[in-house]
Amino acid sequence: MKKYLAVALGILTAIGGFVDIGDLVTNAVVGSRFGMSLAWVVVVGVGGICLFAQMSGRVAAISGRATFEIIRERLGPRAGTANLVASVMITVMTLTAEVGGIALALQLASGVQPLLWIPVAAFAVWLVIWRVKFSIMENVAGILGLTLVVFGVALFLLGPNWGDLRSQALQQTSHPRETPLTYWYYAIALFGAAMTPYEVFFFSSGGVEEKWTEKDLVTSRANVMVGFPLGGVLSLFIAGCAATVLLPRGVDVDALSQTVLPVAIGAGKLGLAIVILGVVAATFGAALETGLSAGYALAQFNGWSWGKFRRPAEAARFHLTIIVCLIIAVLVLLTGIDPILVTEYSVVFSAVALPLTYLPILVVANDPQYVGEHVNGRLLNAVSSVYLVIILVAAVAAIPLMILTKAGA
Amino acid sequence: MPELPKHEIAGQVLDVNLHILDRQVLDNGDVPIGHVDGVEVDGIDRGQELDPDSSPVVTNLVLNSGLWPRMFGGRPPESRLHRVPWSAVSKIGTAIELGEPGSSFDVTWPERWVRDQVIARIPGGRHAPE
Amino acid sequence: MGVREAQSAVGAARIALTSSEDGDATRALAETMVDEAGVRMSSASSQASAFKPTDRRTTAQLEAVTQALGDADTAIRHASEALAGHPGAPSIHSALDELKQSADDLDRLAGKLEPPR
Numbered sequence: 312m313k314k315y316l317a318v319a320l321g322i323l324t325a326i327g328g329f330v331d332i333g334d335l336v337t338n339a340v341v342g343s344r345f346g347m348s349l350a351w352v353v354v355v356g357v358g359g360i361c362l363f364a365q366m367s368g369r370v371a372a373i374s375g376r377a378t379f380e381i382i383r384e385r386l387g388p389r390a391g392t393a394n395l396v397a398s399v400m401i402t403v404m405t406l407t408a409e410v411g412g413i414a415l416a417l418q419l420a421s422g423v424q425p426l427l428w429i430p431v432a433a434f435a436v437w438l439v440i441w442r443v444k445f446s447i448m449e450n451v452a453g454i455l456g457l458t459l460v461v462f463g464v465a466l467f468l469l470g471p472n473w474g475d476l477r478s479q480a481l482q483q484t485s486h487p488r489e490t491p492l493t494y495w496y497y498a499i500a501l502f503g504a505a506m507t508p509y510e511v512f513f514f515s516s517g518g519v520e521e522k523w524t525e526k527d528l529v530t531s532r533a534n535v536m537v538g539f540p541l542g543g544v545l546s547l548f549i550a551g552c553a554a555t556v557l558l559p560r561g562v563d564v565d566a567l568s569q570t571v572l573p574v575a576i577g578a579g580k581l582g583l584a585i586v587i588l589g590v591v592a593a594t595f596g597a598a599l600e601t602g603l604s605a606g607y608a609l610a611q612f613n614g615w616s617w618g619k620f621r622r623p624a625e626a627a628r629f630h631l632t633i634i635v636c637l638i639i640a641v642l643v644l645l646t647g648i649d650p651i652l653v654t655e656y657s658v659v660f661s662a663v664a665l666p667l668t669y670l671p672i673l674v675v676a677n678d679p680q681y682v683g684e685h686v687n688g689r690l691l692n693a694v695s696s697v698y699l700v701i702i703l704v705a706a707v708a709a710i711p712l713m714i715l716t717k718a719g720a
Numbered sequence: 721m722p723e724l725p726k727h728e729i730a731g732q733v734l735d736v737n738l739h740i741l742d743r744q745v746l747d748n749g750d751v752p753i754g755h756v757d758g759v760e761v762d763g764i765d766r767g768q769e770l771d772p773d774s775s776p777v778v779t780n781l782v783l784n785s786g787l788w789p790r791m792f793g794g795r796p797p798e799s800r801l802h803r804v805p806w807s808a809v810s811k812i813g814t815a816i817e818l819g820e821p822g823s824s825f826d827v828t829w830p831e832r833w834v835r836d837q838v839i840a841r842i843p844g845g846r847h848a849p850e
Numbered sequence: 851m852g853v854r855e856a857q858s859a860v861g862a863a864r865i866a867l868t869s870s871e872d873g874d875a876t877r878a879l880a881e882t883m884v885d886e887a888g889v890r891m892s893s894a895s896s897q898a899s900a901f902k903p904t905d906r907r908t909t910a911q912l913e914a915v916t917q918a919l920g921d922a923d924t925a926i927r928h929a930s931e932a933l934a935g936h937p938g939a940p941s942i943h944s945a946l947d948e949l950k951q952s953a954d955d956l957d958r959l960a961g962k963l964e965p966p967r
Contacts, residue, residue, distance in 0.1 A: 382754075383755060557865075
């Protein structure tokens, strides 16, 4: 019985933890401009992250080694260092977006300007990383983030034309104000939002934090295979709400307020209060994860002692890294830059950085030295190779498309 | 896995590149100390054939030479090399395990420095998370 | 030339006001949305002013766009005042009418500017 509860908790946490500011904003933007025509990208992205997380979790459980140790060991000095630099930069950019997201959500709750919330939010994130146990942190943020399911409730209450939504998704109805270039640009952005690299550093390092062994493989697989797809459904609800309320009115989403407005219209002030709570929880949780991931990446690559399971005094450089990253995030945000803009760039750059982390994990998941007898099966390798191609195509096309479409304008 | 040469003496046959370089080094408490950046070998004289009777001996592991040599090659000056004697190695698996605590080695000084100067000064640094 | 941004801003302001009227959105949310629409509007106006007309036709177009954007900007400002409810501020109802007028003007303009697909 206890085992079932643990699995259920893990799944709920995975659902609530799946959505971050990148998913919130990108799905809303896409819903308001393309309706559901990009829904298939969410499906593909969720498939990819499930694959990816499952492999990295397996490696962590069997070998006790986490992602960036493996990257250092397998890629050699120069490629490994380049990988590290790029990954840390992307992760810090995402961290900046998440902290900005917390501040925006708190503005919606309180009316107080986001600029004032930024140092408060960053401090709170640091405090939780410093003092709160890993499992408690994960579970609370995940469960609270689950309140975002109110997007689904609101969508049903809005009474959309389901046939319209379906035909947008399946028949790719055209949108007169968009071009194929913007379509594919946002496809890549949505893909990057679903398959964020930090998720994998975090998942595999979390596995080592929670001291997974072979016995935990089943639980971790359940978390991933059930939790993440349900998280993807949540993303589709966000897009659906935007498609139902904002698309017909020609409002292109560029703010968090517009993202949550459909919930207010569908579910009233109560729904609004719930969704704001959900956004705060989801972005806070994601800020914790990205902050820790930056620490994990740098510490693991350099061989430093790391982990929340150790007292901060026993993982000094790891914690120092996290503090420095949070300070960088705060300084960037205090320049007054729009956090939504940071978010939009971070998801596209995430897509560019994906191959850097995906490829080493794929290689190591096939290496018996690391995973013993649990190497990838042939089917898994076939599917993973297909994804590798998709990821490479997306990574290569991202920057040119960004330039051509002026970042989706 | 490439074919490793066979030897008459019993023991583990290792490929330096595959199994030792860039590997995580743990102390006897499973605490990460660093990673292997180099291996020091004694008994190789330049320009001379290797003598099968007195084969070269691995003397030390060199750890944590920093990002610069990783990216651009070369190595830090002699005095800055962090050495761990080969005799301290107790097991080689996916990581290299040492038989002694990290505090016996000089290589852990940056960690200790950050710990004493920064982390210990922030309240709660010495406590386990709750 | 910033027309699309203006349409988006006006649309956001409209829906903010109506949801506030319907009691779905809190006043705080509506005010935030209208403020953000105002910022978007300024960005649209600067896009328009950056545009360099090349001949008489585009000059006439630019004039029409600048006029429409100016009206939209005023409408959004009135919406903000209506929400704040200061004495002498326009009523929400009249602000909504102004916004609707602005939206219709922009739609008509957009139809003339964009090449038929």
